Amino acid sequence: MRCLSIFLIAASLGLLSSAEPFRSPYNIHEKRTCIPQGWSLTRRCNPISSIPLRFALKQKNIEEIGNYLYDMSHPNSPNYGKHWTAGDVARTFAPTDETVGVVRSWLITSGIGEERIALGRAKAWIQVNVTVEEAEELMNTEYNVYTHLSGKVHVACEVYYLPEHVQPHVDFITPSVHFDAKLTRRSSGESASSARGIGRLGFVSDLETAGAVSSIHGLEHCDTSITPICLRTLYDLFYNPVATDKNSFGIVEYTPNTYVQSDLQMFARNFSTDLIGKEPYLVSIDGGYAPTTNGTIELDIESDLDLEYGMSLVTGNQTVTLYQVGDAVNGASMNNFLDAIDGSYCTLDGGDDPLQDIVYPDILPGGYMGPEACGTVEPTYVISTSYSYNEADLGPFYAERQCAEYAKLGLMGITVLYSSGDNGVAGNSDLCLISNHTQSHDGYIFNPTFPGTCPYVTSVGATMVKPNATVFDPEVAMMGRIYSGGGFSNYFGMPEYQKKAVDHYLTKYRPDYPSTIWNSTGMSRGYPDISANGANYVVALDGGFRHISGTSCSSPVIGAILTMINDARLAIGKGPIGFVNPTIYSPEFADAFNDITEGNNPGCGTAGYNATDGWDPLTGLGTPKFPKLLALWLLLP
CATH class of the missing domain: 3.40.50.200 (Peptidase S8/S53 domain)
Known part of the structure; x- marks a missing residue:
């Protein structure tokens, strides 16, 4: 069982970093309410351990995606059925150069070398491999190691902060408050x-018995045994495809x-x-x-x-x-x-x-x-x-x-x-x-x-x-x-x-x-x-x-x-x-x-x-x- 992470973008705490006196105040970006059942806090993370920080960049026009889809999907719309290509989708929603630039500049001015910053082809994510100590300084947080009853370990924090000017450009960061990590191997008896x-x-x-099967080929037993003919009759699905x-x-x-x-x-x-x-x-x-x-x-x-x-x-x-x-x-x-x-x-x-x-x-x-x-x-x-x-x-x-x-x-x-x-x-x-x-x-x-x-x-x-x-x-x-x-x-x-x-x-x-x-x-x-x-x-x-x-x-x-x-x-x-x-x-x-x-x-x-x-x-x-x-x-x- 897992806890719900809560987005608290409006909760400004005005935290400033001594390493960067002129950057904007830090606000809570995400916070977790409890440790999920089955997990327990084991220890603080080793500050020199490496973690892959990944920043989900805010996608351009994403707030309009429902309107775009509605416009081509409503039967009364003049654009009904005018579907897009994959290229159309990529061009419409790729994060803006401003979004990429703001997050990238923040990382560089925070001491992350430009050569360490990787930007995906669709410009939707930035990844940077950092030490725990660097991540904690970037996000004004503390990383811990948690252990599941199954023996699985997970790295997470309780809350993290982002500069006010960076927040509008980032959806979320991983790893952070999420206990979404699924068990990557089967437990005993579990798929x-x-x-x-x-x-x-x-x-x-x-x-x-096989005899029981032979007795349910018609419509007489559809209340107790559904077969394809029951479904075809229920929904009048009698159709032979021709454009296969x-x-x-x-x-x-x-x-x-x-x-x-x-x-x-x-x-x-x-x-x-x-x-x-x-x-x-x-x-x-x-x-x-x-x-x-x-x-x-x-x-x-x-x-x-x-x-x-x-x-x-x-x-x-x-x-x-x-x-x-x-x-x-x-x-x-x-x-x-x-x-x-x-x-x-x-x-x-x-x-x-x-x-x-x-x-x-x-x-x-x-x-x-x-x-x-x-x-x-x-x-x-x-x-x-x-x-x-x-x-x-x-x-x-x-x-x-x-x-x-x-x-x-x-x-x-x-x-x-x-x-x-x-x-x-x-x-x-x-x-x-x-x-x-x-x-x-x-x-x-x-x-x-x-x-x-x-x-x-x-x-x-x-x-x-x-x-x-x-x-x-x-x-x-x-x-x-x-x-x-x-x-x-x-x-x-x-x-x-x-x-x-x-x-x-x-x-x-x-x-x-x-x-x-x-x-x-x-x-x-x-x-x-x-x-x-x-x-x-x-x-x-x-x-x-x-x-x-x-x-x-x-x-x-x-x-x-x-x-x-x-x-x-x-x-x-x-x-x-x-x-x-x-x-x-x-x-x-x-x-x-x-x-x-x-x-x-x-x-x-x-x-x-x-x-x-x-x-x-x-x-x-x-x-x-x-x-x-x-x-x-x-x-x-």
């Missing part, structure tokens, strides 16, 4: 991705979580015969691989699920691109994936933190010794990810920097989907917040997940067929062992496209909870945006069939549907749909979703939020009506 705080799927149970050479559906997995080809083929023989002999197109990022033999349920569950259903729903004619990220020793973070698809985001050029994100080559035994993937991977038009952090796992600066990267992908016509979580208003691992911002199983404050709360991604919640109902009856919010994640961000403001829908919810159905346990301001990003079925999926896993439930099921379903819409548009010479949120929230699309009005998402000792008429913070706008969405998007430019 590398979960050790880095990435949440995955919620619940799995056995589907005991122009399109692909991207699914992201983080090693050591990997799919097994024999499981995919077992599923194909039973439920999707057009996948027999097929496999995803593997794109290896930083040593990512797909094993040919079964691993364990824990390591195969996510990838098997995502690919079996993602590939089935786009049919065997459509390529599915598997982005397998990270080696078997260290795995990877979400920023490692972003590095691969955007060269301007790599180390020294983007949001990475060497103490959090995995750095390659990996010198550990068995590690990937190749170069870090940096802008070497082509992004697909739709990218689905069924992993997430809790917002409180990450400092707000780090989350904001990554969120802006998703906006840049949207500007280039890419749709980014994230599952909303499986613990209702609680975060991954059923953690809630307490008053000092620590996460705890005994917490009582709602704990949003990330990146789903980023206003530039599409967050996907989960529904289910009601017990004893059919696929022709209205679905309800997913309830039982899993509850659809949803709520209101503690980091991100409400985007313009969502304002009318969320205002309607808060006016008519405002929860009767004290403002101390949820973000009740009415000014924050609500999530999820939409939903799809996420209960009782029949999945071939490690040589047998099992039931799996969670919002991890829902995200690839939505991804497949949007990929097919892109196919139809590409076939008639139109562009991809890109960032979909302003479109799906528009009045023109109001009838393109099945409104979910039953269910709730409990957590943190409460009943959570209720499903209501219109948008709500557990199922969003509802589930898709594929034919209506297709017809409406085909009408757009």
Whole structure:
């Protein structure tokens, strides 16, 4: 569990350095409220030790990124669908020469030799290797060594200061107050991705016999066993792609979580015969691989699920691109994936933190010794990810920097989907917040997940067929062992496209909870945006069939549907749909979703939020009506 770092730019303490009598007063830039659970202060850092200070420079025009994206994504805008190139993005947001100059001059006048200052190609980061003593003088702070219960050590400070004239040009500095550093090796019984705080799927149970599988091929048992035909019928997804050479559906997995080809083929023989002999197109990022033999349920569950259903729903004619990220020793973070698809985001050029994100080559035994993937991977038009952090796992600066990267992908016509979580208003691992911002199983404050709360991604919640109902009856919010994640961000403001829908919810159905346990301001990003079925999926896993439930099921379903819409548009010479949120929230699309009005998402000792008429913070706008969405998007430019 980790503490929230708090940005206190306005808290001027007027601290002056005797070494530079004429520089501007120092203000608090970031401060941490407590030592996170599991960590303890061990000792002061050795003053002659070296640390790589990295300064995230303020990006030019970044405050306008939401407006740029809205302008090309709203169906009534004359600029709808006029997506940018990667060069357009880089030129628009590169930090100004003034920003680079101010930070560089400050470092030089503080005694850092010009030859020690490295500026990234996109001018987004400055790095300088300094001694602890030099860093402490630069930032008026003290660096300590902290030790985790696992034995992992981490270098951090409690608070740091920047000169008043430098502050407007720096987002944040690493290493500093952040305890975002994820465990870089697996603990006993724990996957590398979960050790880095990435949440995955919620619940799995056995589907005991082959006979049980043979009895669920139709629609009679969709309330207890979801199969591809259930999903096709629920959302009327009967479509054969025709522009397959122009399109692909991207699914992201983080090693050591990997799919097994024999499981995919077992599923194909039973439920999707057009996948027999097929496999995803593997794109290896930083040593990512797909094993040919079964691993364990824990390591195969996510990838098997995502690919079996993602590939089935786009049919065997459509390529599915598997982005397998990270080696078997260290795995990877979400920023490692972003590095691969955007060269301007790599180390020294983007949001990475060497103490959090995995750095390659990996010198550990068995590690990937190749170069870090940096802008070497082509992004697909739709990218689905069924992993997430809790917002409180990450400092707000780090989350904001990554969120802006998703906006840049949207500007280039890419749709980014994230599952909303499986613990209702609680975060991954059923953690809630307490008053000092620590996460705890005994917490009582709602704990949003990330990146789903980023206003530039599409967050996907989960529904289910009601017990004893059919696929022709209205679905309800997913309830039982899993509850659809949803709520209101503690980091991100409400985007313009969502304002009318969320205002309607808060006016008519405002929860009767004290403002101390949820973000009740009415000014924050609500999530999820939409939903799809996420209960009782029949999945071939490690040589047998099992039931799996969670919002991890829902995200690839939505991804497949949007990929097919892109196919139809590409076939008639139109562009991809890109960032979909302003479109799906528009009045023109109001009838393109099945409104979910039953269910709730409990957590943190409460009943959570209720499903209501219109948008709500557990199922969003509802589930898709594929034919209506297709017809409406085909009408757009």
